[in-house]
Amino acid sequence: MTVTHYLADWRPFPYEIAETRLEFDLAPRATRVLSQIDFRRLSAGDLVLDGIGLDTLSLAIDGKPLPLDLIDAERGRLTLPAADLPDSFTFAAEVAIDPEANTALEGLYLSGGIFCTQCEAEGFRHITWYPDRPDVMAPFRVTINSDMPVLLSNGNPVSRAEGRAIWHDPWPKPAYLFALVAGDLRAVPDSFTTMSGRKVALNVWVRPGDEGRAGYAMESLIRSMQWDERVYGREYDLDVFNIVAVDDFNMGAMENKGLNIFNSKLVLASPETATDGDYERIEGVIGHEYFHNWTGNRITCRDWFQLCLKEGLTVFRDQQFTADMRSPAVNRIQDVQALRARQFREDAGPLAHPPRPDRYQEINNFYTATVYEKGAEVIGMLKRLVGDDGYRAALDLYFDRHDGQACTIEDWLRVFEDATGRDLTQFKRWYTDAGTPRLTMTEDWADGALTLHFRQETAPTPGQPDKPARVIPIALGLIGPNGDEVLPTTVLEMTAAEQSVSFRDTGARPVVSLLRGFSAPVTVAREIGADQQALLLTHDTDPYARWQAGRDLALDGLIARAAGRTGGEEFTRAIAGILDDAEADPAFAALCLTLPGEEEIATAIAARGAIPDPASIHQARRGLMQEIGTRHEPVLARLYDAMAVAGPYRPDAEGAGRRSLRLACLALLTQLDDGARAAALFDTAGNMTERQGALEQLIAAGRDEQALAAFAAEFGDNRLVMDKWFMVQPLRAAPDKALARARELAARADFDWKNPNRFRALIAGFTANHAAFHAADGSGYDFLAEWLMRLDPVNPQTAARMCSAFETIARYDSARQVRARAALKRIAAMPGLSRNTDEMVSRILA
Ligand code: 0A1
Ligand code: ZN
Secondary structure, eight states, rough: OOEEEEEEGGGOSSSEEEEEEEEEOOOSSSSEEEEEEEEEOSSSSOEEOOOOOOOEEEEEEETTEGGGGGEEEEEEEEEEEEEGGGGGEEEEEEEEEOGGGGSSSOOEETTTEEEEEOOTTEEEEEEOOOOSSSTOOOEEEEEESSSSSSSESEEEEEEEEEEEEEEEEEEEEEEOOOOOOOOOOOEEEEEEEETEEEEEEEEEOTTTTTTGOOOOHHHHHHHHHHHHHHHHOOOOOOSSEEEEEEEEEESEEEEOTTEEEEEEEGGGOOOTTTTTHHHHHHHHHHHHHHTTBBTTTTTTTSSSGHHHHHHHHHHHHHHHHHHHHHHHHHHHHHHHHIIIIIHHHHHTTOOOOOOOEESSOOOOGOOIIIIIHHHHHHHHHHHHHHHHHHHHHHHHHHHHTTTTOEEEEHHHHHHHHHOOOOTTTTTTTHHHHOOEEEEEEEEEETTEEEEEEEEEEEOOTTOOOOOOOOOEEEEEEEOOOTEEEEEEEEEEOOSSEEEEEEEEEOSSOOOOEEEGOOOOOOEEEEEHHHHHHHHHHHHHHSSSHHHHHHHHHHHHHHHHHHHHOOOOOOHHHHHHHEEEEEGGGGHHHHHHSSOOOOOHHHHHHHHHHHHOOHHHHHHHHHHHHHHHHHHHHHHHHHHHHHTTTOOSSOHHHHHHHHHHHHHHHHHHHHHTTTTTHHHHHHHHOOHHHHHHHHHHHHHTTTTTHHHHHHHHHTTTTTTHHHHHHHHHHHHHSOHHHHHHHHHHHHEEEEEEOHHHHHHIIIIIIISHHHHTOOOOTSSSHHHHHHHHHHHHHTTTHHHHHGGGGGTTGGGGHHHHHHHHHHHHHHTTSTOOHHHHHHHHHHHHOO
16 A cells, blocks of 8 residues: 655644653563653644554553554554543553564664664654654653663663663654663763853763774764854753664664764774774764754754755755865865765656655655755755855744744745845745756857856756746856956856846956856856866866866766767866875865766766766776876876875874875876785775775776785674675676676675665675676666565665665666666565565656
């Protein structure tokens, strides 16, 4: 039975909750959950509670037993007719659940012997009967009965005795923010004094033996707390803040009130086991979950259609935080790269949806790049339009007006309107309309005036055939032919489908530096010559625009090469300037020096109306890397040596930047030295960043046997490090070898595929090998389908998310499309297919 939920159908819940009391008797196979919920009637209506997979032992109202046949197990509902209910009453239930059998990792489950919970979005209904919707908020009192040494829940500790802990969370919260943890855990403790002088006890909880790898997470937490006070004036509001690392987790982490639960890969780090990228993600995600305390918990979402209210804003905040902790320019470019790779891709395919969707079948399928990353971009545009002061005033008003409430995108936009006087009616389309606008610019140069003509258009997306014009903030500058900036950044607010603007007195005809700072999430089409791109790459004052100019130049060359022509000569020449300057900003140079990936090249080819051929793209990219390496060998070799960092490893932006440039040089030099440098680096590097980087090069060069064995011997008992080992092999293997490699790995006893990290490492590592996944014979599609069908009955959420590997099939040739669709149809036909995967597959096949 497929049910579609519509935004238009939202109705307020007719009851409020004064307090929720829960008592857990923990046992792996039969945990007993006793609940007492104090309801008060707000308006007419039956009391409808949600519950799935519960063994209900008893139900009562004010102590009077209720018949169990009120339960509709098929629909997961318990309906108590309004006529039978007093105005205020206590509902009580006693249920039994089986955490050990819970492989879906939704609700209460066991991860390596640790009891833990995941309740967003609708996990709480797997724990007990409840109005499992975000607009029903309550203070919680939780009793945990268990012999486990550490017993945690939300809020503040009330009491602890042998076998029992009581917790009280005074802040009203929806059920999706509930959490419980019980296990043999060790704390890495610290403390923080808030700006008003409240002392908060901080703990990062890990398994015994992992304490030495939790320090960076703790430092990141403290930096996050300081930052939110300094930049947003937001203070923490409980006596304790706990973070727990677990090995089995469907996503990255979860912002449960006062008790964040994390995928261990986003907590545990040491120089020998984690890369610079891992450290950066840990800092960003610790920040993200902490920032949710205000944007998500104190102010939550009225319904799940409003998910981007908390997620877009919290991603925006964590991006600001990372930019402040590291390099604003480099991080902006990385964010844009990620947005293009994941969100533009989503927007261009069958899974396109607006940041605020108006329908869903399975809400867990909507934790997407569109809701998160595009949701953040929309806020960036809003900030640019109202200015920094306007943004601050609007946010202050948001916290003031809506603290303690469950809100909508309308509430959010209204605070901006009220704080700044701006009408945001047209701007709202960014929230309600799917698709990436394409911005076309043409130029006229006459009588010393440069006129720019802009046109915006957005292709239809599923269910949305017409796309009215949006507000697009276009930040631009002008660069004179001698490289001087003749117009600093100005922002043009485009509101119509077509609009023009003129600039005079600029001297000789300048080159437009367009969409500076990536001021709007749009694609750009413009006529621009290679010499103009080279000019921007060398002289633009805006780092994003500089990088983008190089990107476009490289893509032009790669597309030509993939079509069997020559290409890339201009890029190869133009990066000489970047290499000369590289030591001034190594991280930026590394970004410029790393060619677009194969997937990005395929996207660019499709955007020009051609059909990408994965094998030619792979060849084209390697060929251009070889040419660049050959042309610049002396300087690359010099930089490679110069970027070695002396002294102990530190995971800061400076060291990470030097290592990223070093590895970018290594990738080019490996084309010439057959892996000699990579082999040496693998043997001598004292940090995982360089070891993994070297290993990836050795795999690509087909010289990996020894290194892989050494790596496995050294790290065989470290799950997170072995995930890397499982990931890099199918990802970096030559396209004709990757599938065999993936199958071999999948057959290993330590391919513990029920663990989401391990499954993703191998299977998503393979699908990210573009030419291997899109093999002409369809073998890559078959491999993915086979594993999704295996995973779906065990863990529908993770299986469903990975269906998105198929979302680009429409841009390939018809033979590939036929094969991919056949694989998808096999999944669709599987008996008992989950609602999660069913929805994803049907949308892709539609
Ligand atoms: N709110 C979390 C993301 C999250 C969503 C769902 C989960 O389980 C299905 C887990 C985590 C965040 O934004 O970090
Ligand atoms: Zn979030």
